[in-house]
Amino acid sequence: MKNHTTVVEFIILGLSNNHHVNIILSVVLLDVFLLTVMGNIIIVTLYRVDHRLQTPMYFFLRNFAVLEICFTSVITPRFLYSLLTERKSISLPGCFLQLLLVFFLGASMFCHEAVMSFDRYMAICHPLRYGSIMNGRVCFQLVLSCCVMSFLIMVPPTFMVVLLPFCGPNVINHFYCDTAVLLQLSCVDTGHLEVMIFFSATVILLGTLTITIVSYVCIISTIMRIPSTTGRKKVFSTCSAHLLVVVILYSSSIFRYLRPGQQGVQDFDKVVSLLYCVVAPLFNPYIYALRNEQMKEALKDACGRISKCLRFS
Numbered sequence: 001m002k003n004h005t006t007v008v009e010f011i012i013l014g015l016s017n018n019h020h021v022n023i024i025l026s027v028v029l030l031d032v033f034l035l036t037v038m039g040n041i042i043i044v045t046l047y048r049v050d051h052r053l054q055t056p057m058y059f060f061l062r063n064f065a066v067l068e069i070c071f072t073s074v075i076t077p078r079f080l081y082s083l084l085t086e087r088k089s090i091s092l093p094g095c096f097l098q099l100l101l102v103f104f105l106g107a108s109m110f111c112h113e114a115v116m117s118f119d120r121y122m123a124i125c126h127p128l129r130y131g132s133i134m135n136g137r138v139c140f141q142l143v144l145s146c147c148v149m150s151f152l153i154m155v156p157p158t159f160m161v162v163l164l165p166f167c168g169p170n171v172i173n174h175f176y177c178d179t180a181v182l183l184q185l186s187c188v189d190t191g192h193l194e195v196m197i198f199f200s201a202t203v204i205l206l207g208t209l210t211i212t213i214v215s216y217v218c219i220i221s222t223i224m225r226i227p228s229t230t231g232r233k234k235v236f237s238t239c240s241a242h243l244l245v246v247v248i249l250y251s252s253s254i255f256r257y258l259r260p261g262q263q264g265v266q267d268f269d270k271v272v273s274l275l276y277c278v279v280a281p282l283f284n285p286y287i288y289a290l291r292n293e294q295m296k297e298a299l300k301d302a303c304g305r306i307s308k309c310l311r312f313s
Contacts, residue, residue, distance in 0.1 A: 007166040007185075009089045014082055014175045015270055026083040032282050033076040039285030040065035042299065050298040056119055056134040061289050063143050064112045068281050071105040074098055075277050079175045095177040096162040102176065103158045106276075107150035107204045110253075113246065114208035115142050116288075117215035120242075125222045153203055157196040164188060174270055176277070201257040209250050216243060241287045249280040 016022055043065040047053050078098065082088050090098075122130050161179055167187035174181055179197055183190040219239060252275035289295050 007092065007168055007170040009091050010095050010170045010172050010177070010185075011088050012082060012090055012172045012175065012177070014079070014088065019086075022083045022086070026080055029076060029080055029083070029278065032278055033072060033080070036072050036282045036285070037069055039282075039289075040069045043285055043289045043295070044069075046295060046298045046302060049302060052294060053298055056139045057116075057123065058289075058295075059139050060112065060116045060119055060143070064109065064116065064288070065285060067105055067109050067112060068284060071102070071109060072277075072281050074101045074105065075176045082175075090177070092166075095172075095182075099161065099177045099179065099182070100155060100158055103154045103179070104150055106253075107154040108146050110204050110208040110249075111146035111150055112143075113249070114211040114215075115146060117212040117242075120239075121215035121218050124219050150204070153200050157193065157200050160193055160196070161186075164190065164193075173266075174273070176273075178273075180269075198258070205250065205254055205258060209254075212246055212250075216246075241291060245280060245283050245287050248283070249276055252276045252280075 014022070015025060043058075044062055047058050047062040075098070078090070119134060122134055126133070158179065161182050164182070164186040165188060166182075166185055169185065172178070172181045172185070183194060183197075216239065223239070252272050256269060256272050256276070
């Protein structure tokens with residue numbers, strides 16, 4: 001320990017050292033980020049202004065949209081800044097804050113995925129009891145439990161990473177501050193902490209995935225009993241789109257965080273991380289909400305009111 005120098009900042013390598021590649025990446029990432037934020041802002045705004053969307057389904061979608069805006073804002077702008085300015089250093093407090101927010105918000109999103117799946121299960125499989133069970137109080141409690149559970153499961157082990165001593169080297173082979181790299185850079189034994197983080201990630205990922213799978217199995221079995229072919233196709237179309245996002249989100253996250261014996265982050269791991277950090281957040285608002293007929297009608301009405309106001313102003 002005496003022969004080491006205390007680290008005061010980290011160097012984030014990003015995805016590439018090629019300047020031209022970084023320029024292309026920055027343009028693509030900026031477009032994706034703006035589309036992601038815009039799609040989620042539309043969902044939040046429509047929920048507030050259209051009384052037809054004041055239902056449990058859109059309540060959960062609104063909260064999920066807020067989480068996505070926060071999650072992408074924690075990762076993408078900092079990554080864009082490093083790509084455009086080629087300034088790759090980040091302070092220890094900045095890195096640790098990003099780490100805590102990424103894991104808390106990410107865990108909350110997975111919990112919300114499970115809650116939304118359960119909500120769809122109740123709506124499709126128990127339509128007569130849906131209104132009485134999924135009332136405003138229950139919906140609020142479910143959202144609050146998602147945040148509390150995410151905090152209790154993910155924040156304590158992640159905060160313990162923040163308390164580790166770092167003596168160099170200080171190079172993070174990733175595009176954001178991640179636990180796998182920080183554990184490797186610490187100058188003390190982190191075996192017990194790796195086990196804690198692995199256990200926490202397992203509870204969040206596999207626990208919410210189990211709820212999601214069971215919900216959709218029940219939904220699909222109910223759909224198969226619908227006599228109308230048109231009705232079956234309509235519900236299947238919606239469910240298949242939802243399941244596509246679930247597959248992308250969970251497969252990439254499980255591959256990244258539930259592999260035993262991880263040694264830092266390899267180049268392929270960074271590409272996989274893009275799936276749950278960039279690709280899935282882009283798909284979510286457009287697949288979960290903006291493909292929905294009620295949301296389309298609300299958006300059309302809102303655009304009509306805006307154009308009418310502009311004509312008379």
